[in-house]
Amino acid sequence: MAPGPARAALTEFVLKVHARCDLACDHCYVYEHADQSWRRRPVRMTPDVLRAAAGRIAEHAAAHGLPDVTVVLHGGEPLLLGPDGLGQVLAELRRVIGPVTRLRIGMQTNGVLLSERFCDVLAEHDVAVGVSLDGDRAANDRHRIYRSGASSYDQVLRALALLRRPAYRRLWSGLLCTVDVRNDPIAVYEALLAQEPSRIDFLLPHATWDDPPWRPAAGDTAYARWLRAVHDRWRADGRPVPVRLFDSLLSTARGGPSGTEWLGLDPVDLAVIETDGEWEQADSLKTAYDGAPATGMTVFSHAADDVAASPLLARRRSGRAGLSDECRRCPVVDQCGGGLFAHRYGAGHFDHPSVYCADLKELIVHVNENPPEPVRLDAGLPDDFIDRLAAPTGDRVAIGRLVEAQIAIVRALLAEVADRLPAGGAGADGWEALTALDRSAPESVARIAAHPYVRAWAVDCLAGTGTGARQGPGYLSALAAAAALDAGVPVRLDVPVRSGRLHLPTMGTVLLPEVGDGTARVETGPGSLRVRAGDVTVAVSPGAAGGPRWWPTRRLVAPDVSVLLEDGDPHRDCHRLPADDRLDDAGAVRWAETFAAAWQVIRDEVPGHAEELRTGLRAVVPLRRSGDGVSEASTARQAFGGVAATETDAGSLAVLLVHEFQHSKMNALLDVCDLVDGTGPIDITVGWRPDPRPAEAVLHGIYAHAAVADIWRVRADRQVDGAQAVYRQYRDWTAEAIGALQRADALTPAGSRLVRQVARSMSGWPS
Amino acid sequence: MTTAPLRQDEPPVSLVRVRAEPLDRLSAADISPIVRRVMAAHLDQTRIPAAKFSSFI
């Protein structure tokens, strides 16, 4: 039986670490709205409250076996704690919760106090920082002002410039903009975009039926009109940045999660902890009535489970059943979900649609009627390309075309990263060197561009989502140095060092623990690499064995194939499953032996696939084995030619290489060709998973499982023990999924052609 | 970051050209549509952040 609401876990905790603010925004729900509980609370969270709160979160994560929890520092204004105070809070959270679960920490700030000192503290504790900005100066100054009436605009812009610096860029999670329909929507959108945020969200000003939002005229859906204007421009721009409000509607239109408490029927799984340790429900309830968010519980007296079971929270997790009659009958209820809970309040209860109901309805219909248009690319592929990629015998030439298309894509991404470099800043010399090498040694540049985790880095970099050991735009210098080393050409470049490691993609890692985060001077020459940082000089001849300061990237080699054993690239950790650390020599030898044996199996059982792998497989990433020891494997959308796997035996490795490379091929094909109709259904039932799957995932499954069935068909033919049953299982799953996908009418003509080809090749298989 | 509206009737962009031209000769017109397509697909996968609260994590 599914756990009832009372036992459902909370995964997100909002921590009010400082109860006052240095701004006096008149749309702020904390101070300006009905609930006035801030007046009686301590100004800042005391250490004993913090310890108890962290303890409750850790206890909850452990009891529910949560793989991760999110803690959002909020206020008031969290920066009023000062850098030291903030550092202490963060250290305590990491100390108490870190050992129990993966802890993600965020902070929402007005930004005015942000300084380098603060950024260093936030970087040290890996905190994602959201900043509030309402648009251009005029828009922002309408509400976001000091008590004196002075503008906060310049201070916020200064904070954003700081967060755009390469060292801090990864910290910045996005801009939060409260809508005021008196502002010009396009001017606001452009002003936000000009700050280059990695994400934007638009919030409606808090209001209730008792205290409705300002409108130019009664019944005028000005909020829908405003958001529609922004949406249309964003869509016409090619959706250059995620906008959570619109993305949420696009996701729920296809039955996906809403990802926000503002919309949709996702169960609410967050609670608030006030400075005095009181548990509260959603913060936005402060807008409803005095005392609305209160639970009467504190972190000293009650566990998170008690809060989760409280009636209002349980109601907010009950989906459609917790809504008003009008909402339950509404045609867009799955996407709207009645809007934000607080906005439903009126006449003493929450049994109403949102006070923004008419706006939400109009916006949702508009977004649904105007789905995003994909950009078309011409990869110069022949007409029969789809058929060749569907051929069960494999097609080396077709894979070669995909490889070339991937290199072109990576070149475009690199040029875009370079385009965004500040003049003369980190990476500018690297780009210059790379463009020169592209003329003098194009094959070396192509080899680096074809490395799966170069694309993974570039995409991270452009999305502004790189965290931890991942690199910023300065990594262009590392790419150039690696290409120069490959070509044996002399260059001299400052290359970034992250966490004491200087990584040259496909080549290896120089260990510079004394540098920590910084740069080192790299000099390449014919067959030589020299790295200097302060007093330390590391001289390496590529191809030489590793040493205390040099970890060369090792290779997995069989008679006619050679791929990287990738355990050093910081961007390899994009596979959802955790990548293993650098293997010791014995581990690397085991991998090499298993790979060589697996390769023999592939050549023997499915020689067509061996040809394809030889052309397209670039790197194998060892994954860390999870506690239960189940072997796992994965491909990443942004890493064509990379397969990640836990250590296993040769026969299994052979199957998983073929299986995962099918996903890699499909990803590369999806890059250049629209196979799924974006308006199609998303909930197709398949045999290999209990939950309904979107059309693209089903297509992936068909493509991969047909190849796996093919291997087991060969094994069954050779009377391998148990092979017949496995063959039948995969064949049946694939055939059923093909039928379901065809019935769902979710494919483009190219997608249908691919599926038909797979079906045709399976039709000759034994029953 | 460009904010010029994208025209939907533009011809498809050639990957073959981007592969063949030297990197420093590639123009925004060559690369922007490719970047848009790749980033849109990437962001589609990662767009829905785990955090539900009105903050970004």
Ligand code: SF4
């Ligand atoms: S559009 Fe209105 S009636 Fe429909 S779910 Fe939203 S708030 Fe309720």
